[in-house]
Amino acid sequence: MNYDILVVGGGPIGSTAARFAAKNGVEDVLVIEKRQEIGSPVRCAEGVSLSWLDELEIDESRAEDFIKWKVKGAKLYSPDGKNMTIGKEIAGDEVGAVVERDIFDKEMAVLAGEEGVDFMLKTAATDVIKKDGKIVGVEAKRMGEKFEIKADLVIGADGFESQIGRWAGLYEPVSSKDIMTCFQYRMANIDFEEDYTHFYLGTAAPGGYVWIFPKGRDKANVGLGIQLTQLDGGKTAKDYLDEFIDSHEGLKKGQALDMVAGGVEVQSPLESVTMDGMILVGDAARVVDPITGGGIANGMKQAKIAGEEVAKAIKQGRTDEDFFDGYEKRWRDRLEDKLWRNYLAKEKATELEDEEFDKIIDALSEVKLEEMSTEAILKGVQKKYPELVESFEDML
Amino acid sequence: MSVEVDMDKCMHCGACVGTCPENVLFLNDLVLEVNEGCIRCELCVRGCPVGALKLRGD
Numbered sequence: 001m002n003y004d005i006l007v008v009g010g011g012p013i014g015s016t017a018a019r020f021a022a023k024n025g026v027e028d029v030l031v032i033e034k035r036q037e038i039g040s041p042v043r044c045a046e047g048v049s050l051s052w053l054d055e056l057e058i059d060e061s062r063a064e065d066f067i068k069w070k071v072k073g074a075k076l077y078s079p080d081g082k083n084m085t086i087g088k089e090i091a092g093d094e095v096g097a098v099v100e101r102d103i104f105d106k107e108m109a110v111l112a113g114e115e116g117v118d119f120m121l122k123t124a125a126t127d128v129i130k131k132d133g134k135i136v137g138v139e140a141k142r143m144g145e146k147f148e149i150k151a152d153l154v155i156g157a158d159g160f161e162s163q164i165g166r167w168a169g170l171y172e173p174v175s176s177k178d179i180m181t182c183f184q185y186r187m188a189n190i191d192f193e194e195d196y197t198h199f200y201l202g203t204a205a206p207g208g209y210v211w212i213f214p215k216g217r218d219k220a221n222v223g224l225g226i227q228l229t230q231l232d233g234g235k236t237a238k239d240y241l242d243e244f245i246d247s248h249e250g251l252k253k254g255q256a257l258d259m260v261a262g263g264v265e266v267q268s269p270l271e272s273v274t275m276d277g278m279i280l281v282g283d284a285a286r287v288v289d290p291i292t293g294g295g296i297a298n299g300m301k302q303a304k305i306a307g308e309e310v311a312k313a314i315k316q317g318r319t320d321e322d323f324f325d326g327y328e329k330r331w332r333d334r335l336e337d338k339l340w341r342n343y344l345a346k347e348k349a350t351e352l353e354d355e356e357f358d359k360i361i362d363a364l365s366e367v368k369l370e371e372m373s374t375e376a377i378l379k380g381v382q383k384k385y386p387e388l389v390e391s392f393e394d395m396l
Numbered sequence: 397m398s399v400e401v402d403m404d405k406c407m408h409c410g411a412c413v414g415t416c417p418e419n420v421l422f423l424n425d426l427v428l429e430v431n432e433g434c435i436r437c438e439l440c441v442r443g444c445p446v447g448a449l450k451l452r453g454d
Contacts, residue, residue, distance in 0.1 A: 036425065043409060141424075160410060160414035161414045174417075176443075179415055181445050182411075228443055231442055234447075236445055236447040237446075238446050261407040261409040261445035263410065263414045263415055
């Protein structure tokens with residue numbers, strides 16, 4: 001089996017990289033997905049802003065197929081129960097809508113298929129094939145059969161597990177302080193404010209947050225992510241979430257329609273996501289936003305760039321690492337600044353005690369935030385709690 | 397097997413796979429494979445959102 005480009009991973013990022021590669025002239029593009037269904041089971045909180053849909057050339061009518069609910073903004077809650085509201089224009093990449101990931105993922109695959117991309121399901125890569133230090137394909141298995149897929153270029157879009165990167169040698173272990181362990185229920189028959197996405201800060205989810213992302217009048221994804229280093233020994237992410245739900249009457253009365261678990265990396269950008277014959281994209285390239293844990297927005301933007309750049313590579317017959325400097329430069333120009341800023345903010349935020357969260361939310365609930373930047377937040381807090389801001393001065 | 401998986405709890409989510417620094421674990425859709433090379437760092441045990449993993453001998 002021989003292809004110009006092989007994409008490992010049929011999530012929205014893999015499909016989008018394939019789509020734009022094909023759209024820009026690559027003839028033979030294959031996406032392999034180890035699961036038997038694109039997009040399912042869903043492993044996501046499903047909250048996204050919609051600001052990148054235009055850039056990704058996804059028209060509104062198609063978007064209506066996968067947008068389940070739209071929100072006005074976000075509400076942040078402190079441990080002592082106060083809250084502040086942020087309008088969706090400034091709330092960042094996870095706020096705006098809640099999508100149905102299984103439909104969204106399939107629609108991104110359909111868009112790729114429209115450009116002539118081939119898909120193989122229930123097909124897992126089991127190793128990369130290297131020749132003289134260059135990646136020339138993968139070993140795969142499907143329905144009991146083992147075989148090789150040769151490709152001029154392999155794109156690793158295989159998510160948090162990132163096996164392709166590991167096998168290729170393009171891998172750095174993620175530090176445990178940069179790993180979030182997550183659990184979520186899709187709930188129904190709950191009482192809550194369905195016009196907002198809700199974020200609960202503090203020790204209910206140490207080093208992370210509890211989220212309630214609405215999917216209807218009385219339905220929502222209710223989940224949390226906890227920093228691996230702050231897990232109480234013997235307690236699981238599920239335990240923490242069950243406790244939270246138990247202590248909130250509006251949630252406790254509800255029922256679970258499904259259960260989802262997963263890991264997310266929230267680290268600083270990698271030194272390199274490219275090598276001879278291969279590039280990484282999406283969660284596999286670790287472009288998850290470190291503050292929100294959201295991977296879709298950054299991943300989709302990076303995937304389009306990846307598709308365009310690999311098309312150039314195939315056209316010019318150059319799949320060596322040096323040629324991918326173009327990809328590295330473009331995606332870093334687009335995303336790296338914000339990734340670093342949010343990483344530094346996350347490093348600080350994960351150290352905050354409950355009383356500090358209480359003060360921050362208390363102060364911010366009395367000001368009108370112009371933007372969700374660390375600077376704006378610190379300025380907002382400084383008025384009421386100057387001593388708290390002093391310890392964060394190095395962040396300004 | 398260095399790491400034992402309780403398949404009654406396993407959510408097939410891959411959190412353990414991504415957490416392992418030694419690439420010992422591999423999730424083939426619904427089957428979690430445990431390979432050689434475990435250094436008993438226990439990151440997978442702690443990282444599992446439902447506590448489905450434990451080290452052999454614990």
